Amino acid sequence: MSFFGVSLDRPGHSVVLTGNEAVARGAIEAGVSYAACYPGSPTAEVLPTLARLGDRFNIYTEYSTNEKVAIEGAAAASFAGLRSLTICKADGFNVALDFATAICLSGSVGGMVIMVGDDPAAHSSVKEEDSRFLARTANLPVLEPATVDEAKEITKSAFDLSEKLALPVVVRCTTRICHASGDVCLGELPQMVKQASLSRDQKSITSALFASFTKNKLKKAAALAENSPFNFYTGPENAKRLVVASGPSYTYTAEALEILELAGSVGVLKLSTTWPLPEELILKHLKTAGEVIFAEEVDSFLEDGVMTLAARHWEDVGLIKFYGKNSGDVAGPGGPFVGELNPDIMTGCLGKVFGVSYTPPEIPNIQEARGLIKNNLPGRELALCAGCPHRASYWALKTAVELDGRDVIVLGDIGCYTLGLRSTGYNVLQTVHCMGAGVGMASGLGKLDRFNFRQPVISVVGDSTFFHSVPQALINARYNQSELLCVVLDNETTAMTGHQPHPGRGVNAAGLQVGRVEIESVLTGIGIPVTVHDPYDVEGTTRVIFRLLQEKGPRALILRRACALVSVKGKKKDRVYVDQELCIGDSCGCARFCSRVFACPANIWDNEKGKAHIDEAVCIGCGVCASLCPQKAIVVERTV
């Protein structure tokens, strides 16, 4: 992370920042005082950037236990007159939505910005979701940057807009904005005195009676959008062919039109205020257009809005043919509502709609290169890291479930351990939905005995997920005496999104020691008996799980072992190697268990010798494979 660039006090200079850093810089320039998030990709880097600079710019930063708590804290800061920022991913905005749909009615005071990261193609999510629909449901205006530079400018201006409207503003970024790097022109750093104040007379109340005030605020937002510098038109006057674009799809469109040599004849209306829409600006261009094509990700939000607008003004705009996701004309290889757009896809779509033949240029020697790759690149599955404690946990779970023999149902959740759905987790998991869902579902399954459902139920959750949304479901299970075993895979960090701390770590966003919130204490407090075990002891773990499966009522097991990526840092690791005498290769009944089935990336097969081998560069020295080798051919050489 470029803390230097983000904090540089040289207005007018350009620095290269990522989109997430640009958002952080924009918030700093706007004088943000309070920033809170539950980490989620693609926006995970915003908060740590602010946290690192928190002392310098007097910003309070926190990792909240979940997005709802984060937005509530940020709203409180706004209520006290401070500028506040909440950062989440689309899924996180769902969690925050209950509060978000309420605050539009009470309104905000200090500028309040909600940065939401949508993840087209679901690179690091379980689903693609278009949060613009949620913002509209919550009556919150949406701003969408199309470039990294715009991400900073829009974030900064969103605070002003929020204060003008007395309404939180959503800045909707996509993965390609968050993770891309680009030139960002620095603005002035704030010289303001940040003072929180709240009088006894102030109120922040939600009431259905206030709906008309909210709608008036949105009318004002639409009026301001008409002159937003982030909406602009390029192309010929009175264009017959018009592309309406938002987000990075705008830059893809610009590139595509150049490739197709249509830049001079096709107009492009780039919109950042995608809700509420600048209706006059759009109508002005619709009146001359005969064909309109939409470029946006994930869903047809802009498209639906513009088409509705056109329908309302059909007498003025006349006949227009619309091309977009609904017509199927703007679509990637997966279909119109699946995956990302890119310059190639947009060039293909625009070429087809506008009747310009386009053949992608042949990459030199591509066929030859493909031929060379074909048989030489091994197929690679998504896999848990070498030494990952989850792998050991899953092997123990699988073993215990098979030993139990009652078709134990195992429900999954969100985290690295979601990979338990795949072969790297021995296909143990059967469900994945959203944070905490596995426990809620397990609580439901655990009450189906009167319908002859007698199979034991296990719910697997991570430690960070536990704090995010598990206690509520467990309280429910305890209260309603549901038959379930909750297994907490506690790797003592929020591993998936980049090892952010959580309450169980006892370290806060600023890096201060604050004492651990112990998962076992929470469980005990709820009244659920808890066992703690080390997953690296696979045999012991198997026995514990088997024993707990035979017990009744809600119960919990914490499998605690630090994430291998964290534990190996700065330490001399144990050396693990295969004793070439003891390993009997394919003569063993294991059928290459370590490299083929257990399949830790460090366990490899030496084709020449026909024996197992350990890739010592990858191995972290956990020794779990050694405990599972039936020949006891894997040796762990302790370094201490």
Place this chain on the structure above:
Amino acid sequence: MPGQEQLKSSVIDKDLCSGCGMCLGLCPYIKTVLDRVRVIHPCGINEGTCYKICPKTSLDISWLDQLVFSQPRRDQALGVYRSINFARACNKSAGAQYGGVASALMAFAIDRGLIGGVVLTGGTALDPKPVLAKTGHEVLSCAGSKYTAVPTLAALNQAVRTSAERIGLVGRPCQIQAVRKMQHVNYMEEYLNSGKSVQLTLGLFCFWSLKSGFYDYLAQKACGEEVLKVDIPVEGLTVTTSGGVSTWPVDEIRHYIKDACISCTDCTSEWADLSVGSTEYDSEWNALLVRTAAGDDLVNLAVKEGVVEVRPYPEERLPILRKAVLNKKMRILDESGEVVWDYLKVPGEYMAEIRKQWEVLQ
């Protein structure tokens, strides 16, 4: 020869597994808990050692007689043996069952350096587990019958990888069968010594073993008191706890009998070097069958050194033992006189003799 898949379908899934433990530890795919043995993951190997050595995939009685004794049996009840006696330890260890002969002989064999260790079932009555004992003292501390099916042979597979070369075994009849089959699997010898390394087998009398649910039953019967010893003589289940001795009718525990044990015809560990059991007559003594030269040598030495004492098996008691065994053997026949269980290979002449010898005793 088939492998794991057939072991699962023809033995484990049909509840024919007696939990001997011979297949455990050969690969990472067959695992155990309590008395349970399960395939947890397909190994993908077509031909498996697990299938070859399992006593329930096939058990050819006359072939085993030839393998171990190089002769067919004349006594269809007790199999091939050199002598049958009453025996008891001269210094009986605490917890030992009846005469304490099994523990005394094996501890003696270790102390005299005849074997390097003994695989046997240790732990407590409520929590029995496989043990590799390396000293006579350790053997004696495992004394006392465990009536649940503990997969003791898992410890044997482990032992041959870690230490002992000459191993003794105290096991149930199915465990002796498994070790004999393992000893025969020649191709294994290059890599696995589980069979070869067994130098001395002491088999126990066993009419059936119990499922692990028996533990819960036992704990419930003990009402929180420590279970010191369990015995199942003819008169019923006898449990010694810290509070005293109680007896319950055998019928109460009948449904804990493992399904696998119902098809078993071997009540006296017919292919062991020595077989030891209850006399059902005198609780101070054990029944001791000496079957092989190795068994004979050990008993003679132990008698000479004053470790055990023996006396002739009372003439009038022998028919009672033989009748009990033959009754169980007759139960595996269907109405037409055929053996019900596919895996059991009983030659026609043996079958005819079983019937004949049984009728004599009626």
